[in-house]
Amino acid sequence: DTAVSQTPKYLVTQMGNDKSIKCEQNLGHDTMYWYKQDSKKFLKIMFSYNNKELIINETVPNRFSPKSPDKAHLNLHINSLELGDSAVYFCASSLTGRVDQETQYFGPGTRLLVL
């Protein structure tokens, strides 16, 4: 069983479109995260949710909006896609959100290419 899954795995789209990436975890964790990894492999935390409540909200354009319908799901919606949004987006989860203690479990990533 996949612990943290993301769909789609690949996403190719045109500039200006709106797209969503879905994430689900079956680990029973309370906290979920979204990361962006650029072409140089640099990882940037974007958001985290604990039991459907927004905890970490780093400086990202407001075109990015996370949505957590329940604690097992954290989706990422991106409006008006730009070329610079091309990256790999990773979802992760951890038990309670204590990032100084807990392991984060990562999904396989969604490779977004904006043309």
Added chain:
Amino acid sequence: AQSVTQLDSHVSVSEGTPVLLRCNYSSSYSPSLFWYVQHPNKGLQLLLKYTSAATLVKGINGFEAEFKKSETSFHLTKPSAHMSDAAEYFCVVSVNFNKFYFGSGTKLNVKP
């Protein structure tokens, strides 16, 4: 201010030789430190973590790291590299329950 520096962006070793991936941190507080590995086209996986217990931490796949407060370092080592160790490695520092910082990554190449 808190930060983490991975001193080498690329490391190349021969199979069967030791691996050393370097990580230095700066923190005003006692940090927790993690090493994650990312194999090509995969998500990240925890190798090991230090959270204020024993300073020598053993992880999966024969990796270990030693927390040295005097040197503000948490270098990752393995006695003998295997081809399957070729991957990107990330050092992470955390200073409180919801703040953490990823290093820029070190790509490990293992030559046959």
